[in-house]
Amino acid sequence: MKPFDYQRIGAVEEIDADAGERSSFLAGGTNLVDLMKHEIETPERLLDISRLELAQIEDGDQGGLRVGTLVTNTGLASDARVRERWPLLSSALLAGATAQLRNRATTGGNLLQRTRCYYFYDTARPCNKREPGEGCGALAGHNRIHAILGASEQCIATHPSDMAVAMVALDARVRLRAADGSQRELPVEELHRLPGDHPERDTVLQPGELILGVDLPAPPPGRHIYRKVRDRSSYAFALVSVGAILHVADGKVGSVRIAFGGVAHKPWRARKAEQALQGQAATEENFLKAADVELADARGYGGNDFKIPLARRTLVAVLRDAARATEESTP
Amino acid sequence: MAELSVNGQQVTLSDDPRTTLLDTLRELPGFTGTKKGCDHGQCGACTVLLDGRRVNACLILAVQCEGCEVTTIEGLGEGDQLHPLQQAFVRHDGFQCGYCTPGQICSAYAMLEEIANGEPSDVTDEDGVRLSRDEIRERMSGNLCRCGAYANIVDAILEAGQREESPS
Ligand SMILES: Cc1cc2nc3c(=O)[nH]c(=O)nc-3n(C[C@H](O)[C@H](O)[C@H](O)COP(=O)(O)OP(=O)(O)OC[C@H]3O[C@@H](n4cnc5c(N)ncnc54)[C@H](O)[C@@H]3O)c2cc1C
Ligand code: SF4
Ligand code: FES
Ligand code: FES
Numbered sequence: 001m002k003p004f005d006y007q008r009i010g011a012v013e014e015i016d017a018d019a020g021e022r023s024s025f026l027a028g029g030t031n032l033v034d035l036m037k038h039e040i041e042t043p044e045r046l047l048d049i050s051r052l053e054l055a056q057i058e059d060g061d062q063g064g065l066r067v068g069t070l071v072t073n074t075g076l077a078s079d080a081r082v083r084e085r086w087p088l089l090s091s092a093l094l095a096g097a098t099a100q101l102r103n104r105a106t107t108g109g110n111l112l113q114r115t116r117c118y119y120f121y122d123t124a125r126p127c128n129k130r131e132p133g134e135g136c137g138a139l140a141g142h143n144r145i146h147a148i149l150g151a152s153e154q155c156i157a158t159h160p161s162d163m164a165v166a167m168v169a170l171d172a173r174v175r176l177r178a179a180d181g182s183q184r185e186l187p188v189e190e191l192h193r194l195p196g197d198h199p200e201r202d203t204v205l206q207p208g209e210l211i212l213g214v215d216l217p218a219p220p221p222g223r224h225i226y227r228k229v230r231d232r233s234s235y236a237f238a239l240v241s242v243g244a245i246l247h248v249a250d251g252k253v254g255s256v257r258i259a260f261g262g263v264a265h266k267p268w269r270a271r272k273a274e275q276a277l278q279g280q281a282a283t284e285e286n287f288l289k290a291a292d293v294e295l296a297d298a299r300g301y302g303g304n305d306f307k308i309p310l311a312r313r314t315l316v317a318v319l320r321d322a323a324r325a326t327e328e329s330t331p
Numbered sequence: 332m333a334e335l336s337v338n339g340q341q342v343t344l345s346d347d348p349r350t351t352l353l354d355t356l357r358e359l360p361g362f363t364g365t366k367k368g369c370d371h372g373q374c375g376a377c378t379v380l381l382d383g384r385r386v387n388a389c390l391i392l393a394v395q396c397e398g399c400e401v402t403t404i405e406g407l408g409e410g411d412q413l414h415p416l417q418q419a420f421v422r423h424d425g426f427q428c429g430y431c432t433p434g435q436i437c438s439a440y441a442m443l444e445e446i447a448n449g450e451p452s453d454v455t456d457e458d459g460v461r462l463s464r465d466e467i468r469e470r471m472s473g474n475l476c477r478c479g480a481y482a483n484i485v486d487a488i489l490e491a492g493q494r495e496e497s498p499s
Binding site: 003029037234235 | 347348349351370371372375378381384385386387390391392394395438441442445448449450451452453455468469470472473
């Protein structure tokens, strides 16, 4: 690990305006410390934010919930309100990592965790995300875990978070504080970017910008399902995951939200599929059509070709289960 | 001097902020229990309790733990009296080489508390949190055993957990 200066931050005001490129915020450390050991991340200064007063979950406006960035993944998944009203989020969190990691991992850290691309981790191989301009080892290499949607010739990595997939489906918003003290808000859907020509940038955050927390609006009606397909039944990153909330009334789709994980550089909100389903009969045939509309532009790179039919089948299976469950619950 | 407490004993932190909690524990005389398997958060051999919750000590910088309370495997039993989980591991042969065992037991100890607190897991259904083989397997998935003693580990934890639920 490269040497660095360590500074514990007691209040956000202590973050100086030039906290920028060479500094990193340290929360749970479960991703950053790992990347520092590999010398993939080499900050000159670590600003330890883990003792800031941002570890609360509070009732928000209009039936929403305000989640501080330092709420742990365990804390968020176990919260009675989340389990009751946003079960999609609780399920997605519990499908990720292990109890040890979730006890330490924070909300903001989970959103900003970096890709698990093998070449990104192997400093002896080329990777545009790690070293812009070096080339992408995965493009013609081992790419079983890589993206099928929204990738570029510069990078085909995926974002590994389960939690973020649920947040995107739930229209969650992230609250940010810039290094100069100004604040802004963004839908979580707009936090992560597609790689384009700048795969070194995972998100739209500015240097020194701090995540203060995430706001969940009141949940839409319907059944929540998070399904994660992976190589082992526990403790593995998603090959493909689907988070969906489906409400069926009189056999028709009243409202539907869908997001995919494991398929792109960001959690992928499936708006085309949602549009195709809105108001339509909740039938297998329509579910298949919706999946095909969403995946029309999907492309594989050899090792990950299987993800296209896998994403299609997983989405259809989730919608089928959710439709059955909402019908059963409406007398 | 920055300190943290390990099983009730005050320990001075290294002045190199790169030192992990795991390396701090490994360098302490007499603390041979906590193990380094992968050093990357993947195996669970370094599992300890930090302020009562199980964590991977290899991914935590020790400076972050200033003023915190750490419990290692050495802090679970009392003197020569083994903790009931340790006894159950012996009874069920929950190991072969024993390298993963301190982490398994610290993890299991915290896991039984998490169940008692009603914290859900990925396999918890609508009926609520109950101790079962499936729950143990899922909740212990962060502790790998290269000797493959899993079946006996699950038996040991199940027995210790059932005793805790209904002490006779
Ligand atoms: C073995 C293993 C398996 C895993 N499996 C899964 C899995 O299946 N699914 C899954 O979703 N995740 C998985 N993870 C990843 C885990 O969820 C993340 O490591 C964790 O959520 C990161 O949170 P943290 O608080 O530890 O972040 P840190 O490591 O502290 O930080 C991560 C990044 O976020 C930045 N950051 C943190 N907080 C803020 C903030 N408030 N504002 C601005 N920047 C901030 C840091 O600077 C850093 O760049 C796994 C991790 C490991 C080690
Ligand atoms: S896919 Fe992205 S992260 Fe992986 S090697 Fe290519 S550029 Fe690097
Ligand atoms: S040594 Fe910490 S998880 Fe393997
Ligand atoms: S007993 Fe040998 S690794 Fe588990």
